[in-house]
Amino acid sequence: MDKYFSTDYAEARSKFLAAAASANVPLWQFEHPLTGPNGEAIGTDIVWLGARNARNIVVAGSATHGVEGFCGSGCQTGFLTENWESRLDAGTALLLVHANNPHGFAHQRRVNEDNIDLNRNFIDFEAGPPDSPGYAELHSALVPDAWDGPARKAADAAIEAYKVREGLPAFQQVTSRGQYTFPDGLFYGGTGPSWSRRTIEGFAREHLAQAERIAVVDFHTGLGPRGYGEIIGRGGPGDPQYERTVAWYGPGVKSAAVGNSASVRLSGTIDFGYRRACPDAEQTAITLEFGTLPLEEVHEAIRADNWLYAKGGAEASSHFKAIKAQTRAAFYGEDSQWKADIWARGQEIVEQALAGVSV
16 A cells, blocks of 8 residues: 555656556646756646546546645555546546646645645636735734744744634634735735646546536645544535535535634635536535644644745755755655555545445
């Protein structure tokens, strides 16, 4: 099972493509205009398992938040290696989208090449970005001028004062819901569709037009108990999509709208891209979120990585190696037990998605 997981993006892509070649399945490759850290080509690779005219489609995606891609990539390679195509009925297909955000995966960042959080980028930009109340007050503390010394100490004090005054849940909501004003800030959603969004929506419009039912399973890491895959649905009781989600996956389904999820309510998540591209299909989307470290450690890793590229000079910084290690630890559990938990849960949830979409 460990063999499905990788040490870096280049290895993950190589394993996925080798497994796809061995399975002899349709493959589309979308090369990114930039490169990986060693000048290597990067891109989003999409494999189709099952009948091309299938009306019921499960989309299992990885690396929406780049560095989180180790988790989903391992499961996707496993699905190919263990011949999951043989499990599909004639009307159902399994679409494996490897590396929604290849630049972030390759450079081990959550964000893309433009500091855009892809899972905040799928809004309707023509209608204008949603409000992000409270973020402006915290921005200068979240992105201090220096990572040590008086500037850092003052920034940390401001953050702690906010948490004491408003509470940790409010801090998480304000900082991570998505903001569209500060390009050098945390959870930045951009000012227009990113390369990844255009690629994903373009593929869906061209190849999923026949779909009647689409289930989206987007693999993520960083929130919740270590190694446990929380199912985060959309909406709440009375919402048909939420009710289907509970029917398919059971009463353990969580939702930010209900208020019982490890995640906060977000703007512009990737499932809106599939909804926009395939408006006539019934959609049932979930985020499958695997825990790593405690929430405040994960958030601090996000903050550190953002500072490194916004103010720290990235590779020129004396903090570079430490922050990159901090980021990786926050989103990739490299021990065998964590990988075993991800593989077991990943199989369980994708099996349930396939069963649900086929009803």
